Amino acid sequence: MAGSQNKKQIIDTDIHERATYKDLLPYLDNPWKRYITDSDWVQEKHLPYPILGADGLDRADAKPPSGGPAGNSLSFMQEQLLDDIGHEAGILTGALDPSPSSMHGWYEMAVALATAYNDWQIENWLDKDERIYGSVHVAAQDPQAAVREIERVGPHPKMVQVLLPIDDRPWGDPYYHPIFEAAERHDLTIGMHHNEPPSYYGQFPRYFVEWHSVMPNTHMVQINSMVFNGVFEKYPNLKLVMIEAGFTYAPALMKKMDQQYKALRHEVPWVKRLPSRIIQEHVRFTTQPVDELSQKEFMQFIELMGSEDMVCFSTDYPHWDYDSPFQALPALGDDLERKIFRENARAAYPKLPQAAGMVNQ
Numbered sequence: 001m002a003g004s005q006n007k008k009q010i011i012d013t014d015i016h017e018r019a020t021y022k023d024l025l026p027y028l029d030n031p032w033k034r035y036i037t038d039s040d041w042v043q044e045k046h047l048p049y050p051i052l053g054a055d056g057l058d059r060a061d062a063k064p065p066s067g068g069p070a071g072n073s074l075s076f077m078q079e080q081l082l083d084d085i086g087h088e089a090g091i092l093t094g095a096l097d098p099s100p101s102s103m104h105g106w107y108e109m110a111v112a113l114a115t116a117y118n119d120w121q122i123e124n125w126l127d128k129d130e131r132i133y134g135s136v137h138v139a140a141q142d143p144q145a146a147v148r149e150i151e152r153v154g155p156h157p158k159m160v161q162v163l164l165p166i167d168d169r170p171w172g173d174p175y176y177h178p179i180f181e182a183a184e185r186h187d188l189t190i191g192m193h194h195n196e197p198p199s200y201y202g203q204f205p206r207y208f209v210e211w212h213s214v215m216p217n218t219h220m221v222q223i224n225s226m227v228f229n230g231v232f233e234k235y236p237n238l239k240l241v242m243i244e245a246g247f248t249y250a251p252a253l254m255k256k257m258d259q260q261y262k263a264l265r266h267e268v269p270w271v272k273r274l275p276s277r278i279i280q281e282h283v284r285f286t287t288q289p290v291d292e293l294s295q296k297e298f299m300q301f302i303e304l305m306g307s308e309d310m311v312c313f314s315t316d317y318p319h320w321d322y323d324s325p326f327q328a329l330p331a332l333g334d335d336l337e338r339k340i341f342r343e344n345a346r347a348a349y350p351k352l353p354q355a356a357g358m359v360n361q
Helices: 021-027 032-037 074-085 107-126 143-153 174-185 208-213 215-228 250-267 275-282 295-305 334-348
Strands: 011-015 089-092 132-137 159-166 189-194 240-243 283-286
Touching (some): 011 074, 021 032, 089 107, 107 132, 107 143, 132 143, 143 174, 159 174, 174 189, 189 215, 215 275, 250 275, 250 295, 283 334
Parallel strands (some): 011 089, 089 132, 189 240, 240 283
């Protein structure tokens, strides 16, 4: 908690609210409700090993005093996070385990869960705190159903992105392009958040530390897929935010993609610009889990990315590796801090309110 520190106005691009199945029951119809109440159905668990003891992925102090899992109480999140820090806005990224888009079968249940989650999120979070903005959850393995869900809840003024998990699906595949078309039509950003552990030749790594050390690998795969499959050429107003793998991998990826494009551009004639230029224009990276960088090191990465506009701050609350806006970054100067803590996110999410004095500019 900030305690006696000054408040810090931020736009937080990764906050995990969490619904239990009990929370979702009022928003589910039968037979989907009955599978949970009568058959004790639970989703597949994707983690092959325990993580950090009894509290798992979450901060030990983030469990609400009223009971329930971390992230399940709006009032406690307001007290511990939004009010304590001084958030201007926070974007919810959910914590349904795993996400509906990661279900490997029974797509009808995935569609029902996504719909129920969105309704629960709107009623219990978006409509109860003006600072909170939401993500449209979809069952992307059924693109037509995903488009219907975007059309249904995407127009809500507090919905700012479509959330896709980073798992074993290359999202640039044209099979998923209807989702991007619908997102662009409703001024929704695409947020991609890691979900499954990165695979080692088709296998999970043996330890969580292995997974957490190479999370950027899976993010690089998805950026690579989106760029070379021509998503941003086809949908020129689309923005992509890569959530929860930091940003220090971006310069090397951009350099390598440019090199390969110069040699192999004949293979992807629909890509008209250098990949690094496409990434600079369309892709944004959240800070968490930020590397421990000196001011000089931080600025070197910004210089290598070729833009001060690509990094957005995130806390990843209530996860165990939460990043405090008071401690996570080195001193960067007022202009760059303003961009990273607020304005880069505002530009990445068209439906967020403009800053005071900028509405007509």
